[in-house]
Amino acid sequence: MSYVQIDQAYKQFAKSVVLQQVSLNVEKGELVTLLGPSGCGKSTLLRSIAGLETLDGGTICVNGNDISQLPPQRRNVGMVFQSYALFPNMTVFDNIAFGLKMKKLGKEKIAEKVNQVIELVHLSGKALSYPHQLSGGQQQRVALARALVTEPDILLLDEPLSALDAKIRKILQSDLRSIQRDLKMTMIFVTHDQEEAMTISDRIFVMNAGKIVQQGKPEQIYTSPKTEFVARFIGSYNVLTDQDILRLSGHAMQPGSYAIRPEVMELYPNGETYNIAHNQGLWLEGVILSMTVRGNVRRYQVQSQDVTLTIDELNVPHKGALDEGLFISVRIPETACTFLE
Structure with a gap:
């Protein structure tokens, strides 16, 4: 008891x-x-x-x-x-x-x-x-x-x-x-x-x-x-429907909504993919709307078609911040998409 x-x-x-x-x-x-x-x-x-x-x-x-x-x-x-x-x-x-x-x-x-x-x-x-x-x-x-x-x-x-x-x-x-x-x-x-x-x-x-x-x-x-x-x-999760994901990345998912943590999403400027194959994860294109520094984290707002995404990356000295207005590729590991009830 x-x-x-x-x-x-x-x-x-x-x-x-x-x-x-x-x-x-x-x-x-x-x-x-x-x-x-x-x-x-x-x-x-x-x-x-x-x-x-x-x-x-x-x-x-x-x-x-x-x-x-x-x-x-x-x-x-x-x-x-x-x-x-x-x-x-x-x-x-x-x-x-x-x-x-x-x-x-x-x-x-x-x-x-x-x-x-x-x-x-x-x-x-x-x-x-x-x-x-x-x-x-x-x-x-x-x-x-x-x-x-x-x-x-x-x-x-x-x-x-x-x-x-x-x-x-x-x-x-x-x-x-x-x-x-x-x-x-x-x-x-x-x-x-x-x-x-x-x-x-x-x-x-x-x-x-x-x-x-x-x-x-x-x-x-x-x-x-x-x-x-x-x-x-609980956090700054991105919530996308299966239709959002299909429209943005061309990837079909089980019908429903998905939560995606901002820190699992990866930014690749100028279309660079650093030898990661495009069939590994979900890929979409966007433009950086804004960047704010939150201590040890840089937070980006990225516009991809009609969806605004929140993306976090570590604020480390050897990697400079990306500029507002920059066109970028975004990679989302498929396993990082949490299905919501």
């Missing part, structure tokens, strides 16, 4: 159905991510686990116990929000200790636990500081420590890093993952950021319109999207 079992979760606000019989399992010590666009139901599902929303149908079980009807304070679930929600008039120590004081632990035990978790989240030396004296990243560490110190059965995180700048966000992603592994804690993380989900998750549940449309390990989700929605949401 899985540690967390959600079965047929249903939630409706007025006439809007937010969760449509959602079912999922989470193993003990696993970090899973609910990934999807705004309004897909991921935060509502998280809040339902915490008891901040009441389901209109379905059950939530943790470690074999049905917690669906329990009040939040009896669920032993920790939660970290996007807004830090710290008490401005309390020090770091007192903010973290608040939950333990509510449980009426002794002062010595509280001090021991708080000092341990302060060190765990790398806030040594900040115990007597107030929230306004901390950076955004440090304040979120306090919020995380406050949730961890009560030793919850599950830690729920609702887009906790989205308000931070990119550099601090990446650092906290790494730190959060390390803490989760060290503590072997079960965590459910909500985000709309695909890269963040790929970075921290054991498994990802992709949500859309109140349903889970695909689940799996990050590598599986990225390399094998099942639907056009997942392909377009």
